[in-house]
Amino acid sequence: MQKGESYILLDERWKLEDFSILTKEYMQLYSFFYSLRLVENDAFSQLEFERMPWLGGGSVVGFFSIMGKLIHPDNKPEVKRIQYASPGFIELTLIVEVAKDIGIIVTALSGAVASVAGTYNLIHSQYQKRKLTQLKIKDLEAQQLINEIKFVKDSVKELQEKYKLSTNQVQSLHKISRGDELVQLKMLLALYRRAKPIAALQVNNKANFKNA
Structure with missing residues (x-):
């Protein structure tokens, strides 16, 4: 991965909390996409994620x-x-490929705010209604819950498309989750909640990540 400079363009009037959103959520997005590239490049041998239960918000x-x-x-x-x-x-020194990954998802969300928000809200509502929080895909398969399995697989695919994830990123998520689509769904829902505030800055013309 190549280290270099990236620019976040600023405009309009900023409040102090805007900078808090930018730093906190940007770092979480940076961590997410940096890790996907580590997995893609086989840059570490043991996935700590395998030990996570993925049962509830704490995970x-x-x-x-x-x-x-x-x-x-x-x-x-x-x-x-x-x-x-x-x-x-703001001029940052960082891994430029990761900055571009962030720019892609932020631009995807900010360019279709209502559409992506509607998709997220519908999926999240059904996710809770079907009581999937405390389950993994193997639990659904063991109970032969065909409709729930289809919902999970379709939702994962739809969110991947909405976020403009690349084939390599999708494959990295598959590796991290050990092929568990329900775990992937939990990751993607959490990713939206972290990308949304950053996208809002772009929608309101306060920040522009397109040229990151």
Whole structure:
């Protein structure tokens, strides 16, 4: 992975909480896509994710926490320059491929806000209604819950398409989840909740990640 500079363009009036959203959620997205590239490149031998139960919200928090720890200290984003004006920018030193990955999902979400939000809300509602929080795909298969299995597989595919995930990213998610589509669904739902606030900054013309 190549280290270099990336720009987040700034505009409009920013509130202090906007910077909090940018730093917190951007780092979680960076951790996510950085880890996918590690998996893609076989850059580490043991997936800590395999030990996670993926039963309830705690596993989601733990998942992103583990991903954050996988970033080599030299590859964490560093602020090189900030110019707050209209327009302004934040210049970061980081892994440029990961910055581009973030730009793709943020642009995908901000370009189809209502569509993606509607898809997420429908899937999440059905996910809860079907009581899938405490289950894995093997549980559905053991009970021969055909409709639930189909819902999970279709939802995973739909979210992958909405997020504009590449074939390599999809394959990395498959490896991390050990082929469990329900675990993948939980990952993708959690990813939306972290990408949405960043996309909102772009929708409101406060930040632009398209040229990251």
